[in-house]
Amino acid sequence: MTDTAPSPPTSEPLAPYPAPGQVGAILLTEAQIQERVRELGDELARKYRDTTPLFIAVMKGSVIFAADLMRAFKAPVEFDVMVVSSYGDALETTGVVKIVKDLDTPAAGRHVVLVEDIVDTGLTMQYLLDHFSKQGAASVSVCSLLVREGSEAAGLNVEHIGFEIPHDFVIGYGLDAAQIYRNLPYIGVFTGDL
């Protein structure tokens, strides 16, 4: 957040974004992500082709992934969003999952695909899997762009995974640090301060 007011139009070069020192290694380039998302869309379309599944984007981190994944899913699909929070603005999970915004569409009887940005400790996914089972979904599967290597997520059944990544805190392609950097087209290691 800033108190600076929007500026009048300018043709001057903009300040570099991200600012120097904010992003370390680029773990996944835009091209790598786009190719994998196309593959995941195809995999899901083959699996759910006759069912009109309900894709649930787990906000806010999956906003960009979900938009791309749906367009790569070449079959009928319904879409809804859910806002959950377990991190606040910190780099460590608070350990408590909170539903900030629930679905508009009843999940009972539906084939639900939970679309996640990253499964880290697996806490959010476990909570949502239980939540939708209780609601009587016909099936629930998870499609996560990223899964943390060697995390407890190994014990969870994440059926559709884009990439495994190391323990660094990452930003971009929907993932944030204190709500910033979601709009980077690649995924990189956050090296700034919060």
Ligand code: IMP
């Ligand atoms: P989990 O409940 O620990 O699996 O955490 C899942 C949520 O934590 C994700 O949906 C993200 O919003 C957030 N998260 C976990 N790791 C990162 C990261 O490296 N960068 C940004 N957000 C993260």
